[in-house]
Ligand SMILES: Nc1ncnc2c1ncn2[C@@H]1O[C@H](COP(=O)(O)OP(=O)(O)OP(=O)(O)O)[C@@H](O)[C@H]1O
């Protein structure tokens with residue numbers, strides 16, 4: 001699919017989701033450019049515009065073999081230009097702790113568009129295997145890799161599986177179809193030739209569909225954006241009347257409800273990982289993605305199966321498995337699922353179609369807390385800035401929702417349609433960034449909740465020396481008002497345990513592995529650097545100090561708490 005694909009505004013999904021097309025009396029106050037617009041670096045001499053309006057001319061940076069040194073690993077230290085310039089200009093406290101995942105779609109798939117997102121603060125790029133071809137995804141993944149190699153970013157790649165829940169067909173290539181109030185539509189398990197498909201007929205991907213539904217059931221498209229009631233069943237055809245009109249989008253999810261409850265008959269028996277998903281997973285392993293997010297996880301078993309499959313297919317691979325919490329069945333097995341996974345996503349879109357929407361906020365809070373206890377990164381996803389698909393500024397309610405997730409100290413926030421096919425992907429990213437920074441700062445100032453309170457973090461994992469060291473180091477950093485914590489970590493575990501404490505200062509995580517560096521980029525408060533280091537604490541510390549000082553990222557007198565996972569030690573050191 002090409003990058004020129006655009007939804008025309010009259011077909012924007014926002015409209016399908018019940019927003020009036022024209023908002024008379026629009027309550028949006030257009031504030032004077034609340035967030036700086038970012039432009040990616042174009043040439044070695046252009047100015048890189050960074051978060052917080054820091055400007056650094058690429059030509060001012062030391063250049064090695066035609067590339068800026070930040071990219072070319074000066075002295076073996078690798079960090080991206082954006083982080084480097086931000087640290088230089090604004091200091092440690094300025095860094096954003098909450099990470100950002102952006103879904104890459106038709107609106108953001110070109111190299112320059114991906115680069116603009118990276119410059120704007122994207123930490124993880126997500127590709128959704130529900131949409132597009134493998135070739136399309138391969139191109140996106142390779143562009144992200146190229147960006148990392150050429151510009152020193154550590155943008156991780158997350159592949160999200162399609163899963164085998166019930167969904168509609170692709171509308172024979174149409175961007176959408178409008179269902180009007182009272183209209184009769186047919187949902188069928190019959191497949192048609194695109195040219196021979198009768199009007200108002202939609203093919204459903206699940207063969208048991210016509211058998212499972214009953215007359216009187218409610219059929220919800222995309223969690224209730226469009227609703228139908230089943231009036232008649234004729235063999236493979238389910239005849240429905242539209243009760244809540246709206247736009248039907250290709251491959252939209254379908255659920256059916258009886259007497260106010262989700263019906264889960266044989267569809268509950270559909271595999272979490274379909275045969276197509278396994279092929280996509282093989283593709284993801286071959287392309288070396290960093291995370292595989294599994295849609296509609298119902299139990300821990302599927303996560304264990306996938307993890308052992310990855311190990312067998314690609315021994316020594318660092319691919320992490322993220323459980324998407326979006327199925328009603330997952331809620332009964334939350335703790336086991338999260339324990340088996342390397343992280344979780346609160347996938348509020350489909351979750352809100354499987355449980356009453358008023359229950360979504362409490363599930364979000366519970367999953368975020370559980371992940372924190374179990375030391376697993378957690379992503380809050382879907383509809384954070386939904387109106388920005390179409391408008392350049394968010395609603396106040398959306399800002400409040402983002403603030404809530406940041407206040408819960410989730411590791412990451414995710415953009416879906418906003419970045420995949422919305423009109424303002426960079427602005428949406430800028431809003432996530434500025435709201436995160438503001439709420440994080442406010443939280444530190446207010447100390448509204450003591451993040452290092454051991455009761456908050458220490459239960460549920462078996463106590464370990466590393467964990468105690470990290471808890472103590474974080475408390476020390478807070479009490480001494482340290483400027484940063486440095487951690488030298490080979491497999492990332494110690495960095496994770498520090499992040500889990502949500503300390504007041506940023507955590508510089510030095511790792512010799514580029515893939516660990518990328519995977520740490522999903523975790524709260526971690527600034528991952530690639531650095532080869534020896535086991536000798538003294539020498540690696542002196543080397544790090546001189547490399548960072550030479551690049552202006554730390555200053556003499558800065559107080560650093562140093563944690564080493566090899567020696568299991570804590571040191572408090574003033575930068576000489
Ligand atoms: N690779 C792609 N090609 C085309 N359209 C895409 C692509 N990725 C995303 N989109 C569009 O962006 C929208 C939002 O993306 P998102 O990843 O949230 O998908 P979704 O269909 O809501 O499924 P999920 O529940 O997995 O998030 C999609 O509905 C689709 O219209």
Ligand SMILES: CC(=O)C(=O)O
Nearest residue numbers: 347348349350381382
């Ligand atoms: C992200 C996702 O899959 C959802 O919200 O449904």
Ligand SMILES: [K+]
Nearest residue numbers: 160161162295
């Ligand atoms: K998906």
Ligand SMILES: [Mg+2]
Nearest residue numbers: 326347349350
């Ligand atoms: Mg989903």
